Amino acid sequence: MLNVSARFGVVQGVDPGEDVVRQLYGRWSGPLHNYVLRLVGGDHQQAEDVVQETLLRAWRHSGELTPEEAGPWLHTVARNLVISGYRRRGARAVEVPIEPNDLPAVGDEVEHVLQTWQIAEALRALTADHRDVVVELYYRRHTVAEAAASLGIPRGTVKSRAFYALRALRNALEERGVTEP
Structure with missing residues (x-):
């Protein structure tokens, strides 16, 4: 055995x-x-x-x-x-315990859903060209060069459209009360 x-x-x-x-x-x-x-x-x-x-x-x-x-x-x-x-x-980095009061407050899920809906509505209010640039840069996280290649437009046009799209998006969100002026 x-x-x-x-x-x-x-x-x-x-x-x-x-x-x-x-x-x-x-x-x-x-x-x-x-x-x-x-x-x-x-x-x-x-x-x-x-x-x-x-x-x-x-x-x-x-x-x-x-x-x-x-x-x-x-x-x-x-x-x-x-x-x-x-x-x-x-x-090894020293571990610091997280105190319960250090955690972010858990918000109301309904509030989050409403804000998401308002942002989607504000995006739909943009022109198609502006919306496409915002989606490429901020949702797909492409660089300016990648967005330009994907959309078939020059880099400068991507930058310009992004500037005006974000300004229009901010205004639309302010109108809906999502952000403060």
Whole structure:
């Protein structure tokens, strides 16, 4: 019957490097844990995690390691894992909790629907040329060059129509009470 090793996740009797890892663990786990414990400032859980990851990497390189000569390699791997952990924590932005009063107020969905309807009506009030430019630039998020190519007009015409279309749209929205003058 095959027995699964909880510490390394390997199946006994199948992996030839398992015996090497057992020997490495028996010989080096104590000194390695003490070494890592000093590096991580006394955090036993973090030290155990680093030792476990170090021995996992030793298992991956079990064909190249001997228990008698593996000490410097294990210590170097453990040191590099600790350094990588510090760098990873330092590179991550500090998370700031969001307070409930910092969240935007949830508005009335009916109000949002009405505004959307009024904006659609204001867009329909524009000339077809102006509406096409607004749709290309603001709804499809095309650049001026892309809008010009799509509409088959020069870039300058797109800019000019966008200027006048936005002015007309603002006036139409002011008339409907969506924006203030």
